[in-house]
Amino acid sequence: MAHEETVYDALDHAHGGEGQWAFGTGFDDPLAGVDTTVPEGVDPADLGAYCLMLGDDALVLCQRLTEWATRAPELEEEVALANCGLDLLGQARLLLARAGSCGVLGRSRDHATDSIPDEDALAYFRDPDEFVHHHLAEADGGDFAQTMVRLLVASSARLALFARLRDSRDPVVGAIAAKGVPELTYHRDHAARWVLRLGDGTAESHRRAQAGVDAVWPLTADLFTATDVEQRLVEQGVAVDPAATRDEVRDVLTMVLERATLTVPAWPADRPSPGRAGQHTDELAPLLATLQGLAREHPAATW
Amino acid sequence: MTSALEIAQTVTDPELPMLTLADLGVLRDVRTEGDQVVVEITPTYSGCPAMGVMRADLVHALHRAGFADVDVRTVLSPPWSTDWISDEGRRKLAAGGIAPPGAAPRHTGPIPLSLGPTRRTATCPVCGSADTEELSEFSGTACKALRRCRSCREPFEHVKEI
Numbered sequence: 001m002a003h004e005e006t007v008y009d010a011l012d013h014a015h016g017g018e019g020q021w022a023f024g025t026g027f028d029d030p031l032a033g034v035d036t037t038v039p040e041g042v043d044p045a046d047l048g049a050y051c052l053m054l055g056d057d058a059l060v061l062c063q064r065l066t067e068w069a070t071r072a073p074e075l076e077e078e079v080a081l082a083n084c085g086l087d088l089l090g091q092a093r094l095l096l097a098r099a100g101s102c103g104v105l106g107r108s109r110d111h112a113t114d115s116i117p118d119e120d121a122l123a124y125f126r127d128p129d130e131f132v133h134h135h136l137a138e139a140d141g142g143d144f145a146q147t148m149v150r151l152l153v154a155s156s157a158r159l160a161l162f163a164r165l166r167d168s169r170d171p172v173v174g175a176i177a178a179k180g181v182p183e184l185t186y187h188r189d190h191a192a193r194w195v196l197r198l199g200d201g202t203a204e205s206h207r208r209a210q211a212g213v214d215a216v217w218p219l220t221a222d223l224f225t226a227t228d229v230e231q232r233l234v235e236q237g238v239a240v241d242p243a244a245t246r247d248e249v250r251d252v253l254t255m256v257l258e259r260a261t262l263t264v265p266a267w268p269a270d271r272p273s274p275g276r277a278g279q280h281t282d283e284l285a286p287l288l289a290t291l292q293g294l295a296r297e298h299p300a301a302t303w
Numbered sequence: 304m305t306s307a308l309e310i311a312q313t314v315t316d317p318e319l320p321m322l323t324l325a326d327l328g329v330l331r332d333v334r335t336e337g338d339q340v341v342v343e344i345t346p347t348y349s350g351c352p353a354m355g356v357m358r359a360d361l362v363h364a365l366h367r368a369g370f371a372d373v374d375v376r377t378v379l380s381p382p383w384s385t386d387w388i389s390d391e392g393r394r395k396l397a398a399g400g401i402a403p404p405g406a407a408p409r410h411t412g413p414i415p416l417s418l419g420p421t422r423r424t425a426t427c428p429v430c431g432s433a434d435t436e437e438l439s440e441f442s443g444t445a446c447k448a449l450r451r452c453r454s455c456r457e458p459f460e461h462v463k464e465i
Contacts, residue, residue: 030354030377031377032375032377033343033374033375033376033378034376034377034378034379076438076439076449079441079443079449080439080440080441082441083441083442083445084441086348086350086352086445087348087349087350087445088350089350090346090348090349090351091349091350093349093350094349094379159414160413163413163414171380172379174380175379175380175382176349176379178379178381178382179346179348179349179379179382180349182382182407182465183348183349185414186440186441186463186465188416189416189417189418189440190440190441192416192417192418196418248413252416255416256416256418259418
């Protein structure tokens with residue numbers, strides 16, 4: 001009989017026999033070796049809370065995108081959406097790890113066993129009211145057209161924010177943003193081309209794209225009002241005021257929709273984001289159940 | 304004794320095994336601090352799932368060569384660019400059937416939207432024809448696009464510029 005019982009034992013043995021949490025990826029800490037000192041004069045609680053906002057936007061939208069696995073209209077598109085999701089997951093991991101390095105762990109740390117890294121405790125063991133992403137990320141994706149409209153809006157807003165965040169006074173946030181910019185540029189281009197193709201396509205694809213726009217547009221109301229945490233961090237040169245991105249985001253979205261022969265709905269009045277305050281729709285709990293179920297059933301499992 | 308740098312330079316990428324981490328531009332620094340070997344690597348994409356394996360492979364290669372104390376550190380800044388893939392790396396990619404990237408875009412100010420078909424070009428690694436088309440900007444790994452040759456009809460992957 002072979003030394004290793006299963007192929008998985010063999011793989012594990014080949015990589016040193018260290019148990020692998022984080023779904024077997026071997027990632028222990030995505031910020032290993034990165035200097036996580038909080039800049040002088042910055043409240044670690046604020047910085048951590050901010051990283052959680054940006055991280056949750058990415059984590060939850062990633063989960064929505066991966067719902068297309070095995071369901072996308074063509075294989076290439078399934079791969080594309082999974083790739084976009086993977087980029088967002090990577091951004092989320094870095095940002096959640098940064099939040100953890102600032103000591104922001106919420107109640108989740110008490111639920112999770114000590115052997116689980118902070119980022120995993122934040123991703124898998126927080127309850128819905130502890131998540132602070134915009135409703136835009138959690139909303140049900142609808143059909144493929146609506147999925148592409150949402151991806152266009154979300155990636156346009158995130159790209160405008162990240163482009164400015166590259167100059168953040170927190171070097172870790174600045175580096176995460178700088179890495180994210182080219183990734184988000186690909187996502188935005190990809191979504192924009194699909195919106196163009198669907199909007200300026202057949203009568204049916206146009207109808208669906210317009211319905212997607214009409215469904216997603218009200219969610220843009222949440223994107224441009226800074227929370228108290230963001231306002232304090234803006235003054236310290238750490239965060240970007242989302243209001244400063246509004247014109248650019250609206251210009252990009254208007255340009256794409258007009259080219260796609262779609263009607264640009266009236267922009268909703270800005271409001272403080274309920275999601276940033278932990279207030280979510282009924283759509284979040286089932287999403288988190290799928291995301292967190294395995295980790296909660298088998299805490300600290302290794303394979 | 305072979306130097307730590309020479310050992311680290313032999314470690315290959317888990318997803319592009321024809322390339323070393325040095326060819327790929329992921330290996331940023333190898334130095335000795337006292338008795339410890341410090342290796343710095345940078346992820347290609349934020350979500351690169353190969354970072355853990357890269358780290359383990361570097362540690363094991365250096366352990367086998369007699370370096371007991373190895374610390375592999377992540378560096379995030381400056382962000383990795385395909386411009387860092389060496390000429391040797393580009394030759395190995397093409398020989399392995401993967402079209403190497405062109406020059407990465409550089410922007411100042413707002414990042415322009417690209418609505419038309421991508422204008423990037425890639426030579427077919429199978430027959431050498433320049434008449435190729437993009438099938439998808441996303442392929443089997445985050446760093447590659449999927450293309451097809453109009454001459455020999457073979458599909459191939461292309462490391463996309465970033």
